[in-house]
Amino acid sequence: xxxxxxxxxxxxxxxxxxxxxxxxxxxxxxxxxxxxxxxxxxxxxxxxxxxxxxxxxxxxxxxxxxxxxxxxxxxxxxxxxxxxxxxxxxxxxxxxxxxxxxxxxxxxxxxxxxxxxxxxxxxxxxxxxxxxxxxxxxxxxxxxxxxxxxxxxxxxxx
Amino acid sequence: xxxxxxxxxxxxxxxxxxxxxxxxxxxxxxxxxxxxxxxxxxxxxxxxxxxxxxxxxxxxxxxxxxxxxxxxxxxxxxxxxxxxxxxxxxxxxxxxxxxxxxxxxxxxxxxxxxxxxxxxxxxxxxxxxxxxxxxxxxxxxxxxxxxxxxxxxxxxxx
Numbered sequence: 531x532x533x534x535x536x537x538x539x540x541x542x543x544x545x546x547x548x549x550x551x552x553x554x555x556x557x558x559x560x561x562x563x564x565x566x567x568x569x570x571x572x573x574x575x576x577x578x579x580x581x582x583x584x585x586x587x588x589x590x591x592x593x594x595x596x597x598x599x600x601x602x603x604x605x606x607x608x609x610x611x612x613x614x615x616x617x618x619x620x621x622x623x624x625x626x627x628x629x630x631x632x633x634x635x636x637x638x639x640x641x642x643x644x645x646x647x648x649x650x651x652x653x654x655x656x657x658x659x660x661x662x663x664x665x666x667x668x669x670x671x672x673x674x675x676x677x678x679x680x681x682x683x684x685x686x687x688x
Numbered sequence: 689x690x691x692x693x694x695x696x697x698x699x700x701x702x703x704x705x706x707x708x709x710x711x712x713x714x715x716x717x718x719x720x721x722x723x724x725x726x727x728x729x730x731x732x733x734x735x736x737x738x739x740x741x742x743x744x745x746x747x748x749x750x751x752x753x754x755x756x757x758x759x760x761x762x763x764x765x766x767x768x769x770x771x772x773x774x775x776x777x778x779x780x781x782x783x784x785x786x787x788x789x790x791x792x793x794x795x796x797x798x799x800x801x802x803x804x805x806x807x808x809x810x811x812x813x814x815x816x817x818x819x820x821x822x823x824x825x826x827x828x829x830x831x832x833x834x835x836x837x838x839x840x841x842x843x844x845x846x
Binding site: 561562564565567568569570571572573574575578584586588619620621622623624627654687688 | 719720722723725726727728729730731732733736742744746777778779780781782785812845846
């Protein structure tokens, strides 16, 4: 028994060291970053299940520079802020936050996913990580075809 | 005839001095200000003719402080940035800019309209002023009932 406990505690120490990528930091202060653009995804859209609602994209200063260059430097962070879209009385207004999606550029740390770390914070709760180790399948697979724009779908507008 | 011309040129000199309010400045750099909130106004909405499309509200630092206080200091500027809303394939995306609406707080200069100067820049063109001297009827009449929140409709959200 003692040997098993020792083995378990060794594993507990070792497992984090061999885990894939370092966690993507919560994007502190992103609501004061540059608002890039917005979009409403409605029922019937192929991405409705995952991203239905109204979303806003925000970019920190490094990411703003990256949009212009078409290539994003380490430290660039883009936030996909998804809120419920409430349709009533011929208007669409913003409802509760559904998820704070994050792309965080670090070419070395996230080399396996195009140099970007991906995470989603469910309901905007910084402790509720909804992507975790599934970034390759859950996020990067869809972003991969955007390789010519450094895996970023959005473009900066005036 | 000479007397008439002299009279006209005197008027030309005098009229600007007695004109109502000083022009509201174009809000330089507002796309980097704090994004307050957004909304889509669709056909059938009572404000569709004037404000149909997707709009984003931006606040400069003085205005952000004003939202929190419920009272806005001189120098506070709020921008209502209205873009066309393009509905297609179960999504609403942003189209061309329709107008950059501005509320600019200066309690003395704009005393007649609640301390706010109102202007609209058609198509975002800083030379195309679509409100001008009509702020009282075109803007303030609708804002007046918001007196308890310093004539501002929008509220700051997380």
